Amino acid sequence: MVLAVVWHEKFSMKILLYNPDNGITRNFMPHLWMFLLQALTPPEHEVILIDGNAKAMTRPELVQFCKDNDIGLVGIGSMTRMVARAYLVADSLREAGFKVVMGGPHVTECPDEALGRDGGPRHADAIALGEADETWPLMVADAARGELKDIYIPEVDPKGNDKKPNLQPYPHIPWESLDLDQFSLVPKFAQPFLSKMGEGWGKFFVVPIETGRGCPYGCEFCTVTGFFGDSIRFRSNESVIEELLRLKARAKKEKGQIAVFFIDDNLAINKKRLKGLLRDMIAAGATLPWVAQISANLLADEELVDLIADAGARWIFIGMESIDPANMADVNKTFSKPANYQGVLEGLARRNIYAITSFIVGMDNDTVGVADRTVDEIEKWAPGLPVFGQLTPFPATPLYDRLRDAGRLTRPKHWLDFAPFVMAHDPLKMTIEDAKNETFAAWSRSYSPERNFEAINSIRHAPIDTRISHLVARLFFRGIYFPQMSKWAWVKLLLDNRKSILSLSAEGIRTWRQARKRRRRGSPETQTAQEIS
Ligand code: B12
Ligand code: SF4
Numbered sequence: 001m002v003l004a005v006v007w008h009e010k011f012s013m014k015i016l017l018y019n020p021d022n023g024i025t026r027n028f029m030p031h032l033w034m035f036l037l038q039a040l041t042p043p044e045h046e047v048i049l050i051d052g053n054a055k056a057m058t059r060p061e062l063v064q065f066c067k068d069n070d071i072g073l074v075g076i077g078s079m080t081r082m083v084a085r086a087y088l089v090a091d092s093l094r095e096a097g098f099k100v101v102m103g104g105p106h107v108t109e110c111p112d113e114a115l116g117r118d119g120g121p122r123h124a125d126a127i128a129l130g131e132a133d134e135t136w137p138l139m140v141a142d143a144a145r146g147e148l149k150d151i152y153i154p155e156v157d158p159k160g161n162d163k164k165p166n167l168q169p170y171p172h173i174p175w176e177s178l179d180l181d182q183f184s185l186v187p188k189f190a191q192p193f194l195s196k197m198g199e200g201w202g203k204f205f206v207v208p209i210e211t212g213r214g215c216p217y218g219c220e221f222c223t224v225t226g227f228f229g230d231s232i233r234f235r236s237n238e239s240v241i242e243e244l245l246r247l248k249a250r251a252k253k254e255k256g257q258i259a260v261f262f263i264d265d266n267l268a269i270n271k272k273r274l275k276g277l278l279r280d281m282i283a284a285g286a287t288l289p290w291v292a293q294i295s296a297n298l299l300a301d302e303e304l305v306d307l308i309a310d311a312g313a314r315w316i317f318i319g320m321e322s323i324d325p326a327n328m329a330d331v332n333k334t335f336s337k338p339a340n341y342q343g344v345l346e347g348l349a350r351r352n353i354y355a356i357t358s359f360i361v362g363m364d365n366d367t368v369g370v371a372d373r374t375v376d377e378i379e380k381w382a383p384g385l386p387v388f389g390q391l392t393p394f395p396a397t398p399l400y401d402r403l404r405d406a407g408r409l410t411r412p413k414h415w416l417d418f419a420p421f422v423m424a425h426d427p428l429k430m431t432i433e434d435a436k437n438e439t440f441a442a443w444s445r446s447y448s449p450e451r452n453f454e455a456i457n458s459i460r461h462a463p464i465d466t467r468i469s470h471l472v473a474r475l476f477f478r479g480i481y482f483p484q485m486s487k488w489a490w491v492k493l494l495l496d497n498r499k500s501i502l503s504l505s506a507e508g509i510r511t512w513r514q515a516r517k518r519r520r521r522g523s524p525e526t527q528t529a530q531e532i533s
Pocket of ligand 2: 216219265319
C-alpha cells in the first residue's frame with residue numbers, strides 16, 4: 001500500500017512549458033517564468049521549453065509535437081497582450097486531449113475567462129493565480145495523479161494577504177547547461193564567422209535575471225503593485241552573484257556574449273541594497289553587460305550611477321511616460337519629474353550608459369501635436385532609445401476601473417480583439433485615430449535615418465564600440481514599431497542608414513588597424529597590465 005502511494009507520487013511526466021508569440025517581433029529575450037518553473041519542477045518530471053517568439057510553430061505543429069513527445073501536461077503563461085493567442089493554442093491542445101494549465105498576469109487578473117466561468121468557452125483545465133513558485137509543484141503532483149483542481153491560489157497569512165515567496169533561497173536555474181540555442185540572437189548562418197571575432201560573437205543571448213520582486217509605487221496603469229504586492233523582497237547578493245558568474249563562465253566557454261536583463265521593476269527601489277549588490281558584483285568580477293529598469297527619481301544619486309557604470313550597465317530602461325506633469329499626476333506618478341529627465345540622461349551618458357526611454361501617448365492631457373512636442377524635448381537630451389506605447393487599461397488596474405466607471409472603455413475586452421496601436425478607450429482631448437497618428441509620428445521622427453545620424457554624431461566623443469552598439473540598438477528598436485522581419489526590409493533599412501553605418505565602419509576599421517599595428521610593434525602602451533606583470 002505504502003509502495004503504491006510512493007509510486008503514484010513519483011509518476012513521471014513530460015511537461016511542455018509554452019510561451020505564445022507576440023505576433024509582431026521576435027522577442028529579444030526568453031521569459032523567466034519558464035526557466036523558473038522548470039527549476040521548481042519535481043525532478044522525476046522532464047520539462048521542455050518552447051517560446052513561440054523564438055521557435056515559431058503553428059497550432060497543428062504544436063499538437064503534433066505534444067503527441068510525438070508524449071507530453072503529459074502543458075503549461076502556458078501569458079501577458080494580456082498575448083492572451084488571445086494563448087487561448088487559441090490551449091484550445092487546440094485541449095481538443096487533442098492534452099491537459100493544459102495556465103498562469104501569469106492575465107489569468108490572475110481575469111481568472112473566470114480562462115476557466116469559462118464568464119459565459120465564454122473554457123480554455124484551461126486549471127489555472128495558477130499570482131506568483132506560482134509554491135503552487136506549481138502542487139499542480140504538477142496533482143496533474144501526475146490525474147487530480148487537477150481548477151484553481152491554485154497561494155496560501156494566505158492571518159491577515160488574509162497572499163503569502164509571497166521571499167526569494168531566499170532562490171531556485172537554481174542551471175544556465176550553465178540549459179539548451180539556449182532557440183534564444184540566440186545571432187542568425188545561424190553568421191555564427192561560424194562571428195565566433196572568430198575578438199570577443200566572440202558566435203552566440204548572443206540576453207538572459208533575464210531577477211534580484212527582487214514587488215513595487216510599492218502603484219502607478220495607475222500598472223499591474224505590478226496589484227500582482228506582486230507592495231512589499232519588496234530581495235534575493236541574497238550571493239545568490240545573484242553566483243548566477244551571474246555561471247553565466248559569465250558559459251559565455252567564455254562558448255566564445256559567445258551574454259548580456260543580462262535585470263527584470264526587477266525598479267532595480268534601485270532600495271538604493272542602499274542596490275549599492276551593496278553592485279559593490280559585491282564588482283568585487284567578485286560578476287560584471288557582465290547589463291540592462292535594468294530604474295525610475296528617473298532614483299538616478300540623481302551620483303554614487304549610485306558611478307557604481308551602476310562600474311558594474312557593467314549599458315542601458316537603463318526608464319518609464320518616463322510623459323513630459324507633461326499634469327499627465328504624470330493623472331496616473332499617480334508624480335514621483336517621476338519630467339523636469340529632471342535631461343539631467344538624469346546626461347549623468348548616464350557621461351558614463352557611456354544610455355537610456356531606453358518609454359513614453360505613453362493618449363494620456364488624458366495629451367492633445368494633437370504631442371508627438372512633436374515630446375520629440376522636440378527628447379532631442380535636446382543625451383540620445384537614448386525612445387519607445388512609444390499608448391495608455392492601455394489592463395484589467396485589474398486602477399486605470400481600468402476609472403475608465404470603466406466613467407463609461408470610457410470602447411473595447412472593454414480589448415485583449416480578445418487585439419489591434420496594434422488602437423486604443424481601447426477614448427482619450428479625453430483627442431480621438432483614438434489621433435492617438436494612433438501621434439504614436440506613428442513619434443516613432444517615425446525618432447528613428448528616421450537623419451535622426452539616427454544626428455544621435456550618433458552627438459556622442460562622437462564616446463568610444464567607437466559604444467557608438468556602434470548604439471546604432472545597432474537603434475536599428476533593432478525601430479523594428480518594434482516598423483516590423484522588419486523580411487530580408488528586404490533589413491536591406492532597405494541598412495541602405496537608408498548608410499551614412500551612419502559607413503562613417504562608423506570607416507572609423508572602426510581605422511581604429512582596429514591602428515590597434516593591430518601597435519600590437520605587431522609590441523608597443524608597451526597597448527600591452528595589458530597582465531602582459532606587463
Ligand atoms: C521583462 C518584461 C518584459 C520584456 C519581455 C518579456 C520577457 N521576455 O521576459 C519586455 C521588456 C520585452 C516587455 C515588453 C512588454 N511588456 Co513586460 N514585463 C516584463 C517584466 C518587467 C518582468 C517579467 C518577468 O519575468 N517577471 C518575473 C516572473 C518570475 O514573473 P511572472 O512572469 O509573472 O511569472 C510568475 C507568475 O506569473 C507565474 N506564471 C507565469 N507564467 C506562468 C505559466 C504557468 C503555466 C503557471 C502555472 C504559472 C505562471 O509563475 C511565475 C513565478 O511566480 C514584467 C513585470 C514583472 N515584474 O513581472 C512586465 C510585464 C509583464 N509587462 C507588461 C507589459 C504591458 C508589456 C508590454 C505590452 C508593454 C508595451 N506597452 O509594449 C510589452 C509587450 C511585450 C511583447 N510585445 O512581447 C505588463 C503585463 C500586464 C499584463 N496584465 O499583461 C507587466 C506585468 C508590467 C506592468 N507594468 O504591468 N516586458
Ligand atoms: S514604478 Fe513601474 S513597476 Fe512600479 S507601479 Fe510604477 S510603473 Fe509599475
